[in-house]
Amino acid sequence: MIRSFRQVGLETYGILALAGVTVVVPFLPISEFWVTLGNYIGISALVAIGLVLLTGAAGITSFGQAAFVGIGAYTTAYLTTAHDASAWLGLIAGLCATGVTAVVLGELTMRLSGHFLPLGTLAWGLALYFLAGNLDFLGGYDGMTGIPPIQLGPIALDKGRRIFWLIWAIVLIAIIITGNLMRSRSGRALRALKESGALAESMGVNTAREKLKVFVTAALLASVAGWLFAHMQRTVNPTPFSAMASIEYLLMAVIGGLSSVWGGLIGAAAVLILKDLLQRLLPVLSAPVGTYEIVVFGAILVILLQYSAQGIWGLLVRACRRQSKPQSAPSVTSASLLDHRSKPRVGEPILQIEAVRRTFGGLVAVNDVSFGVRAGEIVGLIGPNGAGKSTLFNLVSGALAPVSGTVSLLGDRRYKRGARQVATLGVSRSFQHVKMDAEMTVLENVALGAHLRGNRGHLSAMLGLDRKEERAIHMEARRQLSALGLSDFDGHPAGALALGQQRLMEIARALAGDPILLLLDEPAAGLRHAEKQELAAVLNRVRAEGLAILLVEHDMELVMGLADRLIVLDFGTKIAEGVPDDVRREPRVLEAYLGSVA
Template sequence: MTSSAPPAVPPSTPLSAPQSPARSLLRIDRLAIAAFFGWIALLPWLPVPPYWYTIGGYVGIAALVVLGLVLLTGMAGMTSFGQAAFVGIGAYTTAVLSTHYALSPWLGLLAGMAIAGVSAIAIGALTVRLSGHFLPIATIAWALSIYYLFGTLEILGKYDGISGIPPIDLLGVALDSPRAMLIPIWLVVALFLLLVSNLLDSRPGRIIRALNGGAGMAEAMGANTPSYRLWTFVCAALMAAIAGWLYAHLQRAINATPFGLNTGIEYLFMAVVGGLSSLWGAIVGATALTMLKSFLQDWAPKLFGSVGNLELVVFGAIIVLALQRSARGLWPALVGRLPARWRPAARLAHAIGPVQTEPALPSRSKPAAGQPLLSVQQTRKQFGGLVAVNDMSFEVRAGELVALIGPNGAGKSTMFNLITGVLPATSGEIRLLGQRIDALPAREIVRHGIGRTFQHVRLMPEMSVLENVAIGAYLRGKTSMLGASIRADRHEEAALLGLAAWQIQRVGLQDVMHQSAGSLALGQQRIVEIARALCTDPMLLLLDEPAAGLRLQEKQALARLLTQLRSEGMAVLIVEHDMDFIMGLMDRIVVMEFGSRIAQGKPEEIRNDPAVLRAYLGGVEIDGETAPESPQADAAADATPTASRPEGVSA
């Protein structure tokens, strides 16, 4: 084995880093923090009606629950209607311990978090693996179950609830009024706003945000996505339980009503109306809907008379109108109306400084050039009665560029998915350096040294190019979600982002490093995917149609990059339809048709292989002779563009 570090990047194109080392709380964020929490700090000393203190406390408690929902639903993509049930667990736990057993409310907090955490792990283990509409339906089911449990247990007072809950004692001061509780409630909200912001701007936070686009890409970068989904669910539940603890000691009496499904739906409304994509959306949504609900309860009977629950109809209509005017939420709509210089800057975990001439993290050792690296032996994949890959066999050697080509539907992408663990093989073997990998999941295969891109680009459009590429460096770090929340990852993050920036400069996209990935052209997005795959430090790089959508100059730059990777000892297996790009660059070509290998060899051998010509063009004239046609070849010819025909062939 030989270790080969990547060559130094020429220092002629220095890349400047952001001037501020702040994470995501920039400009408008700082102003919003100062204005909002300054108002909260002044409120207890202002000559306002006492009810304002109670409303301020309700808003803070709701904001804490909704902040967890933004993390769970807005960032991780898991819709939950059941957060009110976890609020109830926190509230009832402290109520029972402080009234029935005369224990300190602080012990009630710890016990409530423990019970909520264990419950969330048990419920989440069954729930978060669901997808589509099954997940929110499951949250409705367990939310109803817990609500009815609150109303039937004798120790919880059934539907009458528990009264006489003592106040919280803070450093000898009894927080026995809404006015006394207001600032502590909002200090808790501010603390969790900071912790969640730190988490999202970190190595595990990028994976959480990537879950919203589907787990496949995050798994291919080495993340254990079921684990991340579970622990994100638990984090949201713990925040709801803490909110319940505050609610119980603010109200001093509780019953099951505020912890039912209706309240869970209201919390979700708050997150959506405020803006699921923003942490500040939780504050805005909780404030707007709590104030609106209170106003309607007071004024709707005066305006419309006692006509049932008419305020609920008005409440729903206002929510619909708000979403029609600002589909992404009130906070994004507000920020979008601000001058560009006041808008939040791109999210960055740390200032990364000037990009180094070589990555700060060491590269893995690679096999000597020419050593067998990947071996595919009689591999087969069936979907019921359909054979997508039929006893395929080929190999890739270290430092070799190999193309896997064939007509549309030949099974090339399925073969990629078998190699990378996305799909299990029906039979056969796939070995990397002699070790079988065909039974491993995708997150384990990338650890063994196989990186990949996708046929259809899988980037997070709202994340910057730098953040998208840094997802590929996931396996190069070790910081946990807790460590990231308290910013124990500063040095590690600097190294990971430095590596990502180095790879971005390497592929020539340093000028767009801080732009959102969704703003780039398709060709540039494919190059971003290559940089992300390179961050995994692979021995074997799998590229699925990387030249699609690229202009001539970009294809030439890609060819130079692949040539450089080959010189570093990296092997590349590429699926591509651009024959001009393939023929002039590859060392060997493997050709598939209908799931089977029909040819392999050097480009000049493949160019004139009769089986390949039949697969692509049907009947063709080669040096005065006509190759036999087949119905399957006719179908393949219809699906193959003229530009993909090998040179020297006339139809």
């Protein structure tokens, strides 16, 4: 997901072009056939755009999207035929029905881990299909007929050309609002959780809720598509809502490109036009309708996965990038535009660990360890392999709960469990193996760190009401990047950075959260000498600003030079604590590292 100024430019042109097409097409002297095809493309695009949000941004693959289209279509079909309700009431009722179903199914399926999740969606997709086919009041497998057209004031949208405007106006709105969402705080959070749940949670993202919200959003888009479908076709039956149709929607999203909402639109157009061409060309082979079509689709899907995962949109972006020049970034202000916490005074106790103990079965990994970290102090946590450093680190970062003892922050003992809660308290962390979205820009990756300093949600992002806050967040991210000397890279995909730069980026991300305590898990691992020196300079500077830092590190030279105090662990027990020079001479430390001195 490479997002740069240029791509935003491409998207703006796209929206203008699309608006033009929407207005003009019904006036053109083209055959009804093309208008109808355009209508189907628009309707399918709505579903595919939802899938781009779901699969492309949040990494949730759904094989059940057509079921939501079905709920939208059947609700309005039933209300308008059996109860003579207005189509607009049908829309609202359909959205409500879909919303409720999506919340219930989402609550269940979003809890599934890994590959069980797409299987879950396949399961309820199939179940809903068979249900629709077997309920008598919905007409069984024959479906329902006689659905009235949508009334727009005095005008009935009963012709293809008339409903074209409505369909494409909705597509246009969908593209704008979902595009906004992808570029927002929520969008960043979604992409982070796709990459790693641990990363998102440690940035303060409520992953379960974000997943559910994006799932419901995609379902509602599908429901609107179903409403349009029912009133355009004027009949419904279960077939267009089967698992097969769900797979076709997914195919559209994959072919179009999962990295942008435009992929949904392009994919819908590509698939439907191709399908039409195949249906016209293939009867030459004298096979039943639809036979070779799905063969070709299946083959395209596999070939696409084997050769290019970016889809058609990815190709377009690559072509455009070659031509345009990079733009200069706005200048960086020195003061943060975001609210920040009141900073503790230097020397004030920040983290206090008292007699913390953690066991795994019979193994005591951390054995009644106590120590503290003050503001403006770097405390190094060292010890031989298996000493319990990582376990202790996880106890502080909230990934693990202690069996006994307490961890308190600023004297507050309600140090809660869970990475997200710990992040809320003002604790930022880096990871032993860099965790980031490699395709997202460096700037966006760092902006993710400021997640908790913003509060604009899903809705205001979609409506574009979050721009001011977004500017402030981006400014903060730039400020951190320039402080770490990474300003030149802010528009690069994070994956293009060298390992040392990636580690610095992680620290910038952690600092963007305005923490009072910074937890660093082996930040120097794999770095070259010059990069280590750069890292040390950064940490020295941050310390001078009054941050408390807990550092787990293997590189003795770096730790000895940097830390104010060292805590040495061996077999889960603290064996020494003090300034580096004293600890270095401690006999028990020498014994732990070098074996017993005979």
